[in-house]
Amino acid sequence: MPELPEVEVVRAGLEPAVSGARVLAVHVTDERALTRHDGPAEDFADRLTGRTIAAAVRRGKFLWMPLEQPGGDGTPEALVAHLGMSGQILLGRDRPAARHRRIVIAVQPSGTDPDGAPEAPVELEFVDQRTFGSMAIDTTVPTVDGAPAGFAGASDDRAPDAAWRRRIPTQVSHIARDPLDPAFDDDRFLQMARKRSSGIKRVLLDQGVVSGIGNIYADESLWAAKLHYDRPADRLPRAALRLLLEEVRTVLRRALEDGGTSFDAQYVNVNGQSGYFSQRLNVYGQQGKPCPRCGTTIVRQEFMNRSSHICPVCQPRPRLRTR
């Protein structure tokens, strides 16, 4: 479930189950799900088993679960997950094994049932058809700006000053904040974008400039802002970039309200349920249909070896560059 809204749906689903939970057992059934982990499956399992998960945090499309006890050398660590193109994290008890199950992590939740007895253990299942996603145990480093590393939901209210709040996994530290992060720096985004001569869509998809946006939400935001994907970013007026950023936020928030975008059973929440934003898409996948704004037929074009969807009238192609 790749873009920000879909990953946030997963994070929100994980949060109540994993916060304060202790890892009982780890089974890696496909090592390819550990490409982000520096070590073999046994190392991953050994380092995770017996540890307590503090929360579920997200920045852009990266998810991580800070671990309460430090690692072997005393450095704080986290369980990192990236869903790639087709990853899912499912929660359940005695769930039949999914087709592309790669990793199973059994946890003991911190809560108790109404009788005061401990809750039954829960299985966290990492499922991924194309194996572009992966998990890892990674060390964490302080955030450069000193602000919370990502979005942690209700954990912020419970433990606003917890040490893990301002630490980020090493392999996520190069990722920019996402536009829904209160610490996102709009001016810095404008500065970076105006230094790029490439098309604005390339900039939107660059996770080092702004994170969380993928092909769907880039196309939707550009349509809303009436910008062609190949408009050189460094020639866009500041006002146009500010407007674009607002449209990005609006699109992401709406998608979040709808539980994300699901075209098929691959993009689901931790309970296997689909989101409904696909019904509200204006251009992505809408080629051949009328533009909801002006009625012109939406077209699909190649850009960056992937498809882009535009209204040729609302989003006119930029004039040829003279350099």
Place this chain on the structure above:
DNA sequence: ACCACCACCTGAGTGC
């Protein structure tokens, strides 16, 4: 420091 391209994978759909 950029920028364009390629690799990493599996499965669904299409046309012959």
Place this chain on the structure above:
DNA sequence: TGCACTCAGGTGGTGG
């Protein structure tokens, strides 16, 4: 039925 081909929500490393 089979085969070749295209396409799919991402990221990282490689050359130029």
